[in-house]
Amino acid sequence: MLKMTNISKVFRTELVETHALSDFTLNVEEGEFVTITGPSGCGKTTFLNIAGLLETYTSGSYLLDNVDVTELGDFQRARLRNEKIGFIFQSFNLMPDLNLFDNVDVPLRYRGMKASERRPRVEKALESVGLLGRKKHLPAQLSGGQQQRVAIARALVGEPRFLLADEPTGNLDSNTAQGVMELLNEINAQGTTIIMVTHDQELAQQSPRNIHILDGRIAQESGKRTPVTPAETAAAVA
Amino acid sequence: MEIGPIVRALLRNKLGAVLIAAQIAFTMTVIINAVFIINERSRLMARPSGLDEANIFHVVNIGYGENYREDIVIEDDLAMLRQMPGVRSASSINAIPVSGGGSSTGIRATDDPDTASTPTAIYRADEQIFETLGLNLIAGEYFRAADMRIRSEPGETLADKAVVSAALAEELFPDLSVNEVVGRTAWLPGVVPIQIVGVVERLQAAWPNASFVENSIVVPELYIDTFTRYIVRAEPGRRDSLMAEVEEMLASRPVDRVIRDMESLEQTRESSYRIDSAMSTILSIVIVTLIFINSMGIVGLAVFSINRRRKQIGTRRALGATRPAILRYFMLENFFITSIGVVIGAVLTIALSIVLTTNFNMPTMAWYYTPIGAVLLVLIGQLAALGPSTRAAAIEPAIATRSV
Incomplete structure (x- = not known):
């Protein structure tokens, strides 16, 4: 699903050169739930940005769903992000001037889908996070947990192959965070690959696979790869 | 979208x-x-004024003193002006078109004083004025020297012939062509009949913003007075040099007078607008x-x-x-x-x-x-x-x- 080999990312200024990631190699199989931990400035966000095609890397290779993204232009990267990746941000990143329906609708509009196709998908996504009844509300009218659920619905509406979550519970209280984690686990159980960056060690320990980054490298890896095949998913649901 | x-x-x-x-x-x-x-x-x-603006200039002559004989001075001045090399034509006129100041009157197509009159500018000038202004005659003829009337007191027009602008002809006689207007009689205030002998394509009034700016009538009449305007048309390219020469010539003559307001028509137009x-x-x-x-x-x-x-x-x-x-x-x-x-x-x-x-x-x-x-x-x-x-x-x- 995601295969990074010797990825390096160097930020250069006139005075200083910063190695955000160095020879970073990681394979994530389809259906995995991987947490990424590490201290501030260790390269977690850089990894997430590169994995999500939000920024380019200095060297190495990266295959996303067997597509080599190294030479892709801005248009193709945008297309891949839209079709294969769902993003969940720490601050939810909802559009404050748009109601919940329009917020969840955003990725589908960029996919160029007709309104008649988008509507049922948006409503289904909102229903899956329990907020269909509030689709006309604005984000400011919701609690933090509800806003993050909307963000999850937005991430899921395009039926992406994997979700990238950047501290999705970072701005939530523990009870709400637990609810969001349960939702993510459900999504993962249905076959969606999830990579989640978190500071929360407790959440990381619950994760089947945890990658600990230090100074731009993988310092420690715990857990084992637990790919969920469609057959396994079907068995789990049964 | x-x-x-x-x-x-x-x-x-x-x-x-x-x-x-x-x-x-x-x-x-x-x-x-x-x-x-x-x-x-x-x-x-x-808008074109109808005049050969590029080559025309004008000057004011104001005589004074007991020895000043305006009739002689005007006649001599015009004769001398017309003899100057580079002068195509020179005339005396009561007002300068598009200058902002002049005379107007009301004119009727009938002798019934109760009918509404048509406003128009009225120019009083000699028979050479048409050549001096560079007007374009489109019907009839210009009046002649024999048609001239001279007067020294203000009052009703003494002239009995006139040349009108096409716009005035059309307004006075809307049903007639310009050729048919020639020979018709119109009436000036005081029920003074005047025969239209010719129609020029265009001659603007003195007031650029007047609603009747295109209405003009020229009558063969000179008002002999101490205040006289000379208007001169130069050969192409001679205007500016002639302006200085004319001023010098007029000033050099032994006449008690003031020569002032020497101005080209282009300057006049610019000033008016x-x-x-x-x-x-x-x-x-x-x-x-x-x-x-x-x-x-x-x-x-x-x-x-x-x-x-x-x-x-x-x-x-x-x-x-x-x-x-x-x-x-x-x-x-x-x-x-x-x-x-x-x-x-x-x-x-x-x-x-x-x-x-x-x-x-x-x-x-x-x-x-x-x-x-x-x-x-x-x-x-x-x-x-x-x-x-x-x-x-x-x-x-x-x-x-x-x-x-």
């Missing part, structure tokens, strides 16, 4: 958009009416200033709006928006704001035009001014928004994951 969300988002966050739309509406109202006024002024200023010209310049400055302020307002709102939404833009990029999609979003947003301003502006433009037409005797504005102005303002809005929108499109998607 994101028309629905853009409109809904604008409606929820409307203060800035409303202010810019109001500014656009105001700008449009002022600009379109100002452009119309400028075009009207330009059209008026560009100075207010119109100044108005056009001021309005042009107002237009440019308003367009600049308007554009800056649009740029300001766009920059503010984009800076406020940098993270949103990054998020949209993360969710799959291409750079053209972001560019399109902000250009569309600007288009809606400008369009609202333009629609309100169109109503205000027409309203102001009606007020100007009703209260200031201005002609009605042509219908196409408003739509052309609207399209241009939308284009200006799009141009102003292009820079900030391009900058918005360049925002990297990675900004979505930044905490600040």
Whole structure:
């Protein structure tokens, strides 16, 4: 699903050169739930940005769903992000001037889908996070947990192959965070690959696979790869 | 296209958009009416007077003292002027066309004093005036030396023949062709009959902004007075040098008089239209200033709006928006704001035009001014928004994951 080999990312200024990631190699199989931990400035966000095609890397290779993204232009990267990746941000990143329906609708509009196709998908996504009844509300009218659920619905509406979550519970209280984690686990159980960056060690320990980054490298890896095949998913649901 | 969300988002966050739309509406109202006024002024200023303006100049002669014999002086002056090398023709005339000062009268096509008269400028001049002014005769003939009448006291016209401008001929006799007007009699105040012997294509009155500026009548009459205007037509290219020579010649003669106001007809015209010209310049400055302020307002709102939404833009990029999609979003947003301003502006433009037409005797504005102005303002809005929108499109998607 995601295969990074010797990825390096160097930020250069006139005075200083910063190695955000160095020879970073990681394979994530389809259906995995991987947490990424590490201290501030260790390269977690850089990894997430590169994995999500939000920024380019200095060297190495990266295959996303067997597509080599190294030479892709801005248009193709945008297309891949839209079709294969769902993003969940720490601050939810909802559009404050748009109601919940329009917020969840955003990725589908960029996919160029007709309104008649988008509507049922948006409503289904909102229903899956329990907020269909509030689709006309604005984000400011919701609690933090509800806003993050909307963000999850937005991430899921395009039926992406994997979700990238950047501290999705970072701005939530523990009870709400637990609810969001349960939702993510459900999504993962249905076959969606999830990579989640978190500071929360407790959440990381619950994760089947945890990658600990230090100074731009993988310092420690715990857990084992637990790919969920469609057959396994079907068995789990049964 | 994101028309629905853009409109809904604008409606929820409307203060800035409303202010810019109001500014656009105001700008449009002022600009379109100002452009119309400028075009009207330009059209008026560009009207031909019917004269050979490039080669004509005029001068005022004011005699004084007991020994001053105006009849002799005028006759001698004109004879000497006509003999000067480079002078094509010279005459005495009571007023200079398009100069801002002259004589007017009312003329009728019947001898019934109760019928409405047609206003017209009246020029009193000698038989050489047609050559001196460079007029174009289109019917009949000019009056002759034998037709001249001389008088030294003010009063009703003594002349019994006249040449009229085509505009006056048509207004007096709307059912007749200019050839048919020749030979007809018209009546001046006091029921003074005057026979029209010729029609010139064009001869403007002395007042450029008069409603009857194209109505003129020339009668063969000289008013002998201490105050006399000479008008001279030079050979092409000789005007400026002749102006100095004529002044010198007149001043050198042993006559008690003052020679003043030597001026070319081009200078006279420029002076007469100075207010119109100044108005056009001021309005042009107002237009440019308003367009600049308007554009800056649009740029300001766009920059503010984009800076406020940098993270949103990054998020949209993360969710799959291409750079053209972001560019399109902000250009569309600007288009809606400008369009609202333009629609309100169109109503205000027409309203102001009606007020100007009703209260200031201005002609009605042509219908196409408003739509052309609207399209241009939308284009200006799009141009102003292009820079900030391009900058918005360049925002990297990675900004979505930044905490600040």
